[in-house]
Amino acid sequence: MIRAEGLTKRFPDGAGVEGLTFTVRPGVVTGFLGANGAGKSTTIRLMLGLARGAGRTTFGGSGYAQLADPLRSVGVLVDAGAFHPARTAEAHLRMVAAGGGVPARRVREVLATVGLETSARKAVGRFSLGMRQRLGLATALLGDPEYLILDEPANGLDPEGVRWIRVLLRDLAAEGRTVFASSHLLAEMSQLADDLIVIDSGRLLSAGPMTEFVQRHAHADVVVRTSQPVELMLELTRRGLRVSREAAEELVVDTADTELVSAIAARTGAPVRELFVRHSGLEEAFMAATVAAKGGRAR
Numbered sequence: 001m002i003r004a005e006g007l008t009k010r011f012p013d014g015a016g017v018e019g020l021t022f023t024v025r026p027g028v029v030t031g032f033l034g035a036n037g038a039g040k041s042t043t044i045r046l047m048l049g050l051a052r053g054a055g056r057t058t059f060g061g062s063g064y065a066q067l068a069d070p071l072r073s074v075g076v077l078v079d080a081g082a083f084h085p086a087r088t089a090e091a092h093l094r095m096v097a098a099g100g101g102v103p104a105r106r107v108r109e110v111l112a113t114v115g116l117e118t119s120a121r122k123a124v125g126r127f128s129l130g131m132r133q134r135l136g137l138a139t140a141l142l143g144d145p146e147y148l149i150l151d152e153p154a155n156g157l158d159p160e161g162v163r164w165i166r167v168l169l170r171d172l173a174a175e176g177r178t179v180f181a182s183s184h185l186l187a188e189m190s191q192l193a194d195d196l197i198v199i200d201s202g203r204l205l206s207a208g209p210m211t212e213f214v215q216r217h218a219h220a221d222v223v224v225r226t227s228q229p230v231e232l233m234l235e236l237t238r239r240g241l242r243v244s245r246e247a248a249e250e251l252v253v254d255t256a257d258t259e260l261v262s263a264i265a266a267r268t269g270a271p272v273r274e275l276f277v278r279h280s281g282l283e284e285a286f287m288a289a290t291v292a293a294k295g296g297r298a299r
């Protein structure tokens with residue numbers, strides 16, 4: 001279990017993070033979600049003692065700096081660009097392994113895990129962003145750690161790579177590890193995470209299972225496809241419903257009551273081609289949560 005308490009850092013321009021407290025449980029993938037600039041990287045740096053600020057983070061009860069064997073306890077991916085360009089992937093991993101007391105055989109193992117065996121002898125300077133990201137993950141996995149802290153691990157990966165990392169992180173969590181991965185990409189996160197920690201402008205918005213977050217901020221609409229959208233829209237609005245026209249022949253009605261909408265359509269005589277309830281997903285939930293946090297309205 002990772003426990004973060006009161007993480008706070010203020011930059012001179014007022015940006016930063018404020019009083020972030022959350023726990024990250026083992027056995028699941030926890031997504032750390034926030035818009036660009038929300039403070040995800042700052043939080044991760046605070047958790048690892050890489051940035052100075054207030055608050056405390058413990059990994060199974062110990063702060064990162066107190067861990068006897070950090071490489072074997074906490075696998076970290078924070079800046080996938082930070083490799084010596086002339087060094088090969090294998091040399092980089094050997095160096096980190098030697099420094100962290102990890103047996104050299106792990107180098108081959110992790111290169112295989114991340115699919116870089118055939119590029120092991122290539123200089124990292126010639127790596128694509130996706131390959132660097134894979135090498136960063138290999139570095140994080142070297143010590144076979146119980147905790148994984150990954151800042152934007154899917155950054156730079158192609159769709160196949162994103163699918164691959166999803167499976168990898170799920171497998172690592174299924175082995176009982178604690179996996180904490182940040183992302184600003186909602187679609188990616190919706191498929192990756194079991195739990196969510198959501199921040200906005202440096203403040204905690206939500207922490208808990210993703211399904212709860214989506215349900216809490218969920219919204220249902222009725223979508224109607226008709227060849228007479230104008231007539232139907234007028235009638236729905238007259239009945240006090242909020243309606244928007246999302247395409248030439250598609251109306252979205254702010255209600256979950258399909259029977260009501262279809263009864264109104266029948267009375268209007270508008271031929272209905274399709275009529276269904278559309279539930280919001282993580283993207284809409286996130287928008288609603290951030291708008292609500294700013295004191296506004298989601299729609």
Ligand SMILES: Nc1ncnc2c1ncn2[C@@H]1O[C@H](COP(=O)(O)OP(=O)(O)OP(=O)(O)O)[C@@H](O)[C@H]1O
Pocket residue numbers: 011012015016034035036037038039040041042043184
């Ligand atoms: N060293 C720094 N000095 C001043 N301001 C900083 C510094 N590092 C980050 N910030 C500011 O703090 C805010 C949070 O940045 P941070 O990098 O933590 O966000 P993020 O959520 O990781 O964003 P992204 O998804 O774009 O990486 C931003 O407004 C950023 O400009």
